[in-house]
Amino acid sequence: MPELPEVETIKRILEPQLKGRQIVSVTINNPQIVAYPETDIFSDALEGQTITSMSRRGKYLTIHFEGGSSLTVHLRMTGQLLVTSQNHPQEKHTHLVAGLSDGMEIRYIDVRRFGRFWYLQAEEADNVTGRSKLGIEPFDELLTADYLKKKLQKRKKPIKEMLHDQSIVTGIGNIYSDEILFSACIYPETKCNDLTAEQWERLAKTIPRILLWGIEANEMTTEEYLAGKGKEYRNTPFLKAYGHEGKPCPNCGSLFEKITVGGRSSCYCPSCQK
Numbered sequence: 001m002p003e004l005p006e007v008e009t010i011k012r013i014l015e016p017q018l019k020g021r022q023i024v025s026v027t028i029n030n031p032q033i034v035a036y037p038e039t040d041i042f043s044d045a046l047e048g049q050t051i052t053s054m055s056r057r058g059k060y061l062t063i064h065f066e067g068g069s070s071l072t073v074h075l076r077m078t079g080q081l082l083v084t085s086q087n088h089p090q091e092k093h094t095h096l097v098a099g100l101s102d103g104m105e106i107r108y109i110d111v112r113r114f115g116r117f118w119y120l121q122a123e124e125a126d127n128v129t130g131r132s133k134l135g136i137e138p139f140d141e142l143l144t145a146d147y148l149k150k151k152l153q154k155r156k157k158p159i160k161e162m163l164h165d166q167s168i169v170t171g172i173g174n175i176y177s178d179e180i181l182f183s184a185c186i187y188p189e190t191k192c193n194d195l196t197a198e199q200w201e202r203l204a205k206t207i208p209r210i211l212l213w214g215i216e217a218n219e220m221t222t223e224e225y226l227a228g229k230g231k232e233y234r235n236t237p238f239l240k241a242y243g244h245e246g247k248p249c250p251n252c253g254s255l256f257e258k259i260t261v262g263g264r265s266s267c268y269c270p271s272c273q274k
Contacts, residue, residue, distance in 0.1 A: 001059070001075070001076060001077050001173055001174075002059065002075050002079075003059060003171060003172060003173040003175055003176050003214075004056075004058065004059060004138065004170070004171025004172065004176070004211055004214070004215075005176070005211055005214030005215045005217075005218050006214075006218060007056055007058075007059050007060075007061060007075070007171075008056055008215050008218075009215065009218040009219070009220070009225075010061060010075075010081060010225075010230065011054050011055070011056045011061055012219075013220070013222055013225045014054060014081065014083055015053065015054040016222075017083040017104070017222065018051045018054065018063065018083065018100075018106070019051055019052065019053060019054075020050070020051065020052075021050070021051050021100040021101050021102055021104070022048065022049065022050045022051070022100065022101040023046050023047055023048065023049050023050075023051070023098050023099070023100060023101075023106075024047065024048075024099045024100065024101055025047060025098065025099035026042075026043040026046045026047055026096070026097075026098050026099075027096070027097045027098075027099075028042070028043060028095070028096055029094060029095050029096065029097070030095035030096075030113060032095075032113055033095045033096060033108065033110065033113065033115055033116060033117055034116075034117050035116040035117060035118050035128065035129075036118040036119065036120075036128045036129075037119060042117070042119050045069070045119050045121075046071065046098065046119065049065040049066070049067075049069065049071075050065060050066045051063055051064070051065060052064050052065060052066055057131050057134060057137075057170070058131070058134045058137070058166060058170030058171045059074060059075070059166075059170070059171055059173075060072055060073070060074050060129065060131055061073050061074075061075075061081070067122050068121075068122030068123065069119070069120060069121050069122045069124075070119070070120050071117060071118070071119050071120075072117070072118045072119075072120070072129050072131070073108070073115065073116070073117050073118075074115060074116050074129070074130075075110075075115045076110075076112070076114035076115045076116070077112050077114045077115075078110055078111045078112045078114065078115075078231075079108065079109070079110045079114070079115030080108070080109040080110065080229055080230035080231050081106070081107075081108055081109075081230055082106070082107045082108075082109070082226060082229065082230045083100075083104055083105070083106055083107075083226075084104065084105055084107055084226065085103070085104060085105070086099075086103060086104070086105055088105075088226075090107070091107070091109045091229065092109075093109050093110055093111050093113075094107050094108070094109050095108050095109070095110055095113065096108040096117070109229070109230070133166070133167055134166055134167065134170040135151075135165070135166060135167045135168045135169050135170050136168075136169060136170070137169075137170060137171065138169050138170075138171055138172070138207050138208045138211045139208050139211070139212070143169060143204055143207060143208060144204050145197070145200040145201045145203070145204040147204070148168075148169075148200055148203060148204055149197075149200050151168050152168065152192040152195075153192060153193055153195065153200075154192075154193055155191070155192040155193060156191050156192070156193055157191065157192060157262070158188060158189045158190060158191060158192075158261050158262060159181065159186060159188070159190050159191070159192050159195060159203075160177055160178075160181060160188035160189065160261040160262065160264075160266050161261055161262030161264075162192055163177040163180065163181075164177060164262070164264070169207060171211065172207070172211070174242070174264045174265070174266075175236065175239065175242045176210060176211060176214060176242075177266075178239075178241045178242040178266055178267050178268070179210050179214070179239060179240060179241055179242060180203070180206050180207055180210045181241075181266075181268065181273065182240060182241035182267075182268060182269060182272065182273060183206050183209070183210055183240075184199070184202040184203050184206040185202070185272050185273055186199055186202070186203065186273060187268060187273045187274060188259065188261050188266040188268050188273070189259065189261055189266075217236075217238040218236075241256065241267050241268065241269070242267055243267060244256040244267050245257065245258040245267050249269040249271065249272060251269070251272055252269065252271045252272055254269050254270055254271040254272070255270075256268065256269055257269075257270050
């Protein structure tokens, strides 16, 4: 699943291609991806809308239109969002195609079909996307050791699992939780109520630093993004811990080990993350 750095990369690449364009047609090949409103209402509402900007909240992307309405998408496990020419070969599992006024198209591809779209009218309360339940952004000045302790220090669950709780800090998934804990030298199965004051401080400083590093490392051109079909970032060759089971730690040379925490795999260095 794309996490905050990847979703931010998508926003930065697509926004310049979409800003000022009008949606002139909408084709939905799989109604399952439309969560709200009903499919026919959804299509009619999108046609004629002019795009003004894009924004990101956690792992959600939102396209904003003149007049204040908006289109929000969550890519979930395998969603891909592309802007292509009309004659660009259409990928299998393309579930939505929106024609643009400049002759380009927005295409949504999703092998597992878990991704969802929501269209909201101007001033319509967002009671459908789930964004209202999200916690703070990792770059928010509210993200401090005291904030994390207040939210988590009484919890007996492992810190690895709680980093995935989008109601605490939004945007972190399995990949970047490994990177954060490796950089902060914290063992993934450490229970939240066992973390020391120093570890909370390290965690609060490491979360934004690692996610910003992920954004910068993911940077690519529009051409590279399209050539990779909107999923090239998932190779993430710059990662230092995630997926490195059996490989040497770049800090101490010990071999990374893998465990399962909260049903998710986790790679860690047994020396640096005791």
